[in-house]
Structure formats: C-alpha cells, structure tokens
Amino acid sequence: MSAGNVTPRGTARTEAARDHLWMHFTRHSTFSEGGGEVPIITRGEGAYVYDAAGKQYLDGLAGLFTVQVGHGRTELAEAASKQAQELAFFPLWSYAHPTAIDLAERLAHEAPGDLDRVFFTSGGGEAVEAAWKLAKQYFKLVGKPMKHKVISRAIAYHGTTAGALSITGIPEVKAPFEPLVPGGFRAPNTNIYRAPEHLREDPKAFGRWAADRIGEAIEFEGADTVAAVFVEPVQNAGGCFPPPPGYFERLREICDEHDVLLVSDETICAFGRIGELFACEDFDYVPDIITCAKGLTSGYAPLGAMIASSRLFEPFAHGDTSFAHGYTFGGHPVSCAVAMANLDIFEREGLVQHVHENAPRFRGTLEKLLDLPIVGDVRGAGFFYGIELVKDKQTRETFSGEEAERLLRGFLSPALFEAGLYCRADDRGDPVIQLAPPLVIGQREFDEIEQKLRGVLTQAWSKL
Ligand SMILES: Cc1ncc(COP(=O)(O)O)c(C=O)c1O
Numbered sequence: 001m002s003a004g005n006v007t008p009r010g011t012a013r014t015e016a017a018r019d020h021l022w023m024h025f026t027r028h029s030t031f032s033e034g035g036g037e038v039p040i041i042t043r044g045e046g047a048y049v050y051d052a053a054g055k056q057y058l059d060g061l062a063g064l065f066t067v068q069v070g071h072g073r074t075e076l077a078e079a080a081s082k083q084a085q086e087l088a089f090f091p092l093w094s095y096a097h098p099t100a101i102d103l104a105e106r107l108a109h110e111a112p113g114d115l116d117r118v119f120f121t122s123g124g125g126e127a128v129e130a131a132w133k134l135a136k137q138y139f140k141l142v143g144k145p146m147k148h149k150v151i152s153r154a155i156a157y158h159g160t161t162a163g164a165l166s167i168t169g170i171p172e173v174k175a176p177f178e179p180l181v182p183g184g185f186r187a188p189n190t191n192i193y194r195a196p197e198h199l200r201e202d203p204k205a206f207g208r209w210a211a212d213r214i215g216e217a218i219e220f221e222g223a224d225t226v227a228a229v230f231v232e233p234v235q236n237a238g239g240c241f242p243p244p245p246g247y248f249e250r251l252r253e254i255c256d257e258h259d260v261l262l263v264s265d266e267t268i269c270a271f272g273r274i275g276e277l278f279a280c281e282d283f284d285y286v287p288d289i290i291t292c293a294k295g296l297t298s299g300y301a302p303l304g305a306m307i308a309s310s311r312l313f314e315p316f317a318h319g320d321t322s323f324a325h326g327y328t329f330g331g332h333p334v335s336c337a338v339a340m341a342n343l344d345i346f347e348r349e350g351l352v353q354h355v356h357e358n359a360p361r362f363r364g365t366l367e368k369l370l371d372l373p374i375v376g377d378v379r380g381a382g383f384f385y386g387i388e389l390v391k392d393k394q395t396r397e398t399f400s401g402e403e404a405e406r407l408l409r410g411f412l413s414p415a416l417f418e419a420g421l422y423c424r425a426d427d428r429g430d431p432v433i434q435l436a437p438p439l440v441i442g443q444r445e446f447d448e449i450e451q452k453l454r455g456v457l458t459q460a461w462s463k464l
Contacts (some may be wrong), residue, residue, distance in 0.1 A: 001198070021038075061423050079341035121332040122329045134323065237435070255288075264291070289306060387432060
C-alpha cells in the first residue's frame with residue numbers, strides 16, 4: 001500500500017472511509033456489509049480524475065456538474081492562495097470585502113434584465129432557500145402578505161435544506177423528513193418522451209400544455225397565496241428535460257399575470273453548462289431571480305449566489321427594513337477570488353463559444369447510441385445530456401423497480417466506473433445515465449464517452 005492510501009493515523013483510507021466518513025446520499029451497507037471498497041479519487045487533470053492506484057477516469061459529470069474549466073488549474077489554486085494570504089475571512093454581515101464586491105458587480109453585469117443585486121451563499125441549496133425567503137418577505141413588504149407558496153415541477157431537485165427540500169419534487173428524498181416546510185406544490189415537468197401521447201409529436205403544443213399546468217397549479221392554490229415558481233432551465237433530475245419551444249415565454253406570461261416570481265434555478269445550468277453564462281439567456285427569458293452555484297467557481301471553492309431583480313431589492317433599500325438572512329461562509333473572500341479567476345478563464349478561453357460550437361457534435365456522438373436496444377432517448381442541451389434506458393424501445397416500457405435496482409445500482413454504476421467513465425446512473429425518475437463533463441472537452445472525449453457507454457450498455461442488455 002502506498003503512503004498516499006494511508007491516513008495520518010496509519011489506517012488504510014478505504015477502511016477509515018468505511019468506518020468514519022458519512023458520505024452524502026450513500027447507501028453505506030455497500031461498504032459495511034457488502035464488502036465493497038469506497039472509491040477514492042485523489043487527483044484531477046483536465047477532463048480526467050485518478051484514483052489512489054493511479055487509474056484514470058474520464059470525469060463525465062464534472063465532479064457533480066461543477067468543474068466547468070476542468071481539473072488541475074493552478075491559476076485557480078493560486079487565486080485562492082493569494083486571497084487567503086491577504087484576507088482569509090471576513091463576513092458580509094454589514095461589512096464588505098473587495099472580492100465579493102467585484103464579483104457581485106461582475107455577475108450583475110452578466111445577468112439579464114434588471115437582475116443586478118447579488119446575495120452570496122455557500123452553495124445551491126442555500127441560494128434556493130434564500131430565494132424562497134426573499135419571495136415571502138418581498139410580498140409582505142409590498143402588501144401581499146398571503147403570497148408564500150411555491151410551485152415547482154415533478155422530480156425536480158432543488159436542494160436538501162428544509163425549505164429547498166419542500167421545493168424539491170422527489171418523494172423518496174423527502175419522505176424521511178416529513179413533515180416539511182408547508183407551501184410546496186408540484187406541477188408536471190417537460191419530459192416530452194413521457195408526455196401524453198397526443199402531444200409527443202408537437203413540442204410547441206406540449207410546451208404550452210406544460211406551462212399551462214403551472215398556471216393551473218397557481219390558480220388551484222389561489223394566486224394571492226403563491227409567491228414563486230421555481231424551475232431549472234433544463235431539469236436535471238429525471239434525466240435532462242429541456243424546455244419545449246415557447247415554454248418559458250408562456251411561463252413568463254403566466255407569472256406576470258398572477259404576480260408570481262419566476263425563479264430560474266441555475267445551480268447546474270449556469271456558467272456555460274447549456275452555453276451562455278446564464279442559461280435563461282439560452283432560452284430567451286428573464287426571470288426575477290437566478291439561483292446559481294457549482295460552476296461559478298468550477299468547484300475550486302464553495303460558493304452560491306441568489307441574483308435578484310432591482311424591483312425585489314427596492315423595498316429593502318428603505319427605513320429599518322433588512323433581509324434577516326445570511327450564512328457565515330456566504331461570499332467567502334477566497335471563494336469570490338476563485339470565482340473571479342474562473343470567469344477570467346471563461347473569457348480568455350472562449351468557453352461559452354466552445355460549448356455552443358461543440359454541443360451539436362456532443363449530442364450527435366451520443367445519439368449514435370440510439371442503435372442499441374436499451375437506449376430509448378438521448379436528450380439535453382449544451383454539455384448536459386441524459387440517456388434514458390428502456391426495456392422496450394417500441395412501447396417505451398421502462399424497468400420495474402427491482403430491475404432498475406439491479407440494472408443501475410447492481411451493474412451499471414460499478415461497470416461504468418470500472419470501464420473508466422465517471423458519470424451518473426440515476427433512477428429518481430425513469431432510469432437514465434447522465435453526462436455533464438467539463439466544458440473544455442472536444443470530439444476525442446465525446447468519442448471516448450460514447451465507446452465506453454456502448455460497451456457497458458451492450459453488456460447490460462445481455463444481462464437482462
Ligand atoms: C437545480 C439544483 N438546485 C439546487 C441544488 C443544491 O445545491 P447544493 O448541493 O450546492 O446545495 C442542486 C444540486 O445539485 C441542483 O441541481
């Protein structure tokens with residue numbers, strides 16, 4: 001065993017991980033009872049990560065939809081080091097520091113419309129939490145105190161803190177923690193592959209239908225009780241549901257009609273994942289709030305942000321009113337310095353342009369997999385795709401719970417990793433493989449992803 005695989009106390013890291021680390025969203029019995037070894041990633045370089053034995057994996061998920069500029073950027077490490085030496089920490093509680101100010105100005109400048117007020121958090125869930133609280137307080141301040149409910153979409157994931165979890169639409173993730181914060185209601189998402197049959201061939205009609213379901217939910221709840229609609233530009237959970245044409249135009253109309261805030265949760269979709277720095281611009285709508293995190297620093301330091309329109313900030317600019325909300329580490333000076341350096345890389349290397357140019361090639365390469373009997377659908381946008389696996393392509397029949405368990409957890413996840421591809425096999429909706437690689441990759445890596453998936457999916461089919 002190399003020294004790199006041992007803790008300072010002399011324990012094998014796989015054992016110490018099994019015995020002391022509580023991993024997130026992890027079924028620990030795999031390691032404590034099943035004899036599995038905790039996979040340990042020790043190093044990253046570009047689009048690749050390496051385990052303790054030096055084995056290489058293509059990072060098909062950019063860590064967790066995060067490492068936009070790729071791994072091993074010394075420039076970002078240096079930005080962090082420089083800032084930590086100058087001012088390691090100071091809060092944004094009635095005081096400010098230069099990197100938070102500079103980043104707020106930069107994000108305000110990049111964000112669409114009049115979204116020009118930036119509230120920093122430590123991550124995406126906290127930004128969602130902050131957005132809901134802002135929506136509630138804003139309406140109290142403007143004389144509509146009953147407006148407090150939120151509409152979001154089926155299977156959507158918006159975070160795990162109590163408020164964000166109430167907005168999340170995945171029953172299994174919520175069940176252990178019920179009762180949650182009251183006020184979260186669901187409407188259908190934009191999964192056209194599973195849309196009512198008469199709408200599948202008409203994306204525009206489907207978009208209208210899906211947006212109108214949100215309008216209907218607002219009306220069912222009573223518009224004077226609904227504060228906000230939370231949607232991702234491309235919904236992640238369920239396997240990458242892009243908006244059908246006209247969807248956001250209609251949704252914006254509905255929100256305006258009912259004086260309901262439109263919150264674009266871009267925790268995954270911002271910072272080039274779809275193309276533009278803010279994905280609402282890819283789909284041509286201006287929300288009232290953007291929540292973002294992850295790619296803002298490419299994961300080199302934790303940071304999230306809620307970017308609000310000047311209209312929402314206005315009531316907070318007067319008298320003794322304040323937004324009684326905050327986080328010690330929100331807008332951490334080191335994270336803000338890293339975000340600035342990260343956005344410099346975006347500009348210098350033209351990453352937005354790179355994604356726009358290469359997205360059709362990435363999609364085209366993944367679509368080759370449609371010749372496999374197990375691949376029902378390839379969908380997504382930019383550098384963000386879901387591949388839905390089906391039992392019967394003709395009827396779109398999906399797998400039973402037990403089959404999905406065997407297929408995804410039992411076979412696909414370990415087999416893909418073994419094949420040298422880190423990505424996600426997910427069954428929070430129908431079974432999908434999800435891809436969101438660093439934005440720096442090109443055709444060579446697209447082909448590598450396709451080849452690895454082809455091998456493993458062919459094997460999976462033969463095991464059914
Ligand atoms: C759309 C969306 N919102 C919120 C979150 C929560 O972000 P975090 O894990 O940084 O709290 C996520 C995380 O993946 C997300 O995808």
